[in-house]
Amino acid sequence: MMKEQLQVMLRLQDEINSVVNADWRGQKFPWYRAIWVESAELLDHYGWKWWKKQSPEMDQVKLELVDIWHFGLSLELQHGAPEIVAERMIAELQASKPTAGDFREHLEAFTLNTLASRSFDLVGFAQLMADVELEFAELYQRYVGKNVLNRFRQDNGYKDGSYVKTWQGREDNEHLAELSGALDTAAPDYSEQLYRALQSRYQAVAVA
Structure with missing residues (x-):
């Protein structure tokens, strides 16, 4: 593993x-x-x-x-x-x-x-x-979460300044923590699942 x-x-x-x-x-x-x-x-x-x-x-x-x-x-x-x-x-x-x-x-x-x-x-x-006392499994979970968030920000306008970091009064890293807690970190496609969950929530906020 x-x-x-x-x-x-x-x-x-x-x-x-x-x-x-x-x-x-x-x-x-x-x-x-x-x-x-x-x-x-x-x-x-x-x-x-x-x-x-x-x-x-x-x-x-x-x-x-x-x-x-x-x-x-x-x-x-x-x-x-x-x-x-x-x-x-x-x-x-x-x-x-x-x-x-x-x-x-x-x-x-x-x-x-x-x-x-x-x-x-x-x-x-x-x-x-x-x-x-940072176990490798925890390092993996934390790293994948931060990496996915960094990629998500880049894909949604972070570089040109159009990205909105706060949604519904909460920063994106708070949404990340909530969504990652509901997923299986051992799944082979954990990072893809987390990215899709972030994208879905961000789009829902943008439409609302």
């Missing part, structure tokens, strides 16, 4: 990158820089200030990890087709052995490795997942 889900995510990432730029591989975008910036946002949600009381906002922490995963997959896809990349990533993930320690220090190590190598530190990312 893990291999199949990883292949799905790689395929979806390739597709959304191609929507944004058909020659995205040739552009050599600085995905590592996006990971660095997202890591700083992640740390803010986790908390790092010693001069005020802070508690980790775990849902936001996981959302930021999913955003980092998008950019990480893009870096991995620079090296080959989804099926080939998936094989290597699975081997790395299965060989990784997360250890106990401070999440913030693990995040800093992950970020330093990313900046130094300008590549995706998959082992470091697995450590961060373990630190916040």
